[in-house]
Amino acid sequence: MKQSYVYILKCSDNTFYTGVTSNLERRFSEHQIGRHKESYTFSRRPLALVYYCEFTDIQIAIEKEKQIKKWSRAKKIALINGDYDTLPNLAKKKFRE
Numbered sequence: 001m002k003q004s005y006v007y008i009l010k011c012s013d014n015t016f017y018t019g020v021t022s023n024l025e026r027r028f029s030e031h032q033i034g035r036h037k038e039s040y041t042f043s044r045r046p047l048a049l050v051y052y053c054e055f056t057d058i059q060i061a062i063e064k065e066k067q068i069k070k071w072s073r074a075k076k077i078a079l080i081n082g083d084y085d086t087l088p089n090l091a092k093k094k095f096r097e
Contacts (some may be wrong), residue, residue, distance in 0.1 A: 004061035006068065007052040008080060011044035016076050020065040024052055051080045 005024040009017040009031060017040050021027035028049050031041045041047055055061035068076065075090040 001056040002058075004055045004058045005052050006055065006061050006065045008050050008068070008076060009041060009047045010050045011041060012046055013044050015044065016050075016073070017041050017044075017047075018065055018068045018076075020058075020061050022058070024049075 002022055004020060004022050005027075006018065006020050007024060007028070009019070009028070011017060017031075019027065028047075030036065031039070031047050032045065034042050034045060036042065053064070055064070068079070071079075072090065075087060078084075078086045078090055
């Protein structure tokens with residue numbers, strides 16, 4: 001089966017970009033050289049690959065990418081740092097009293 005990857009890049013402005021690809025090395029290179037001028041990362045180079053995970057099903061990878069894109073910065077940082085135990089707590093919505 002063909003591998004797919006969900007990845008997170010840290011941009012020079014300290015923001016994160018989450019994407020999905022079937023060729024992580026090529027896609028990261030495309031981001032670094034600015035191949036797509038309309039892309040979010042184009043004006044935020046240089047970039048660092050700070051996280052990736054592999055999938056054998058592209059549909060599951062796409063679902064995971066969409067999920068991560070909705071996460072808060074704190075939750076993305078926990079994922080990047082491997083703090084998996086804190087992820088559920090970071091998902092809880094804070095309500096105003």
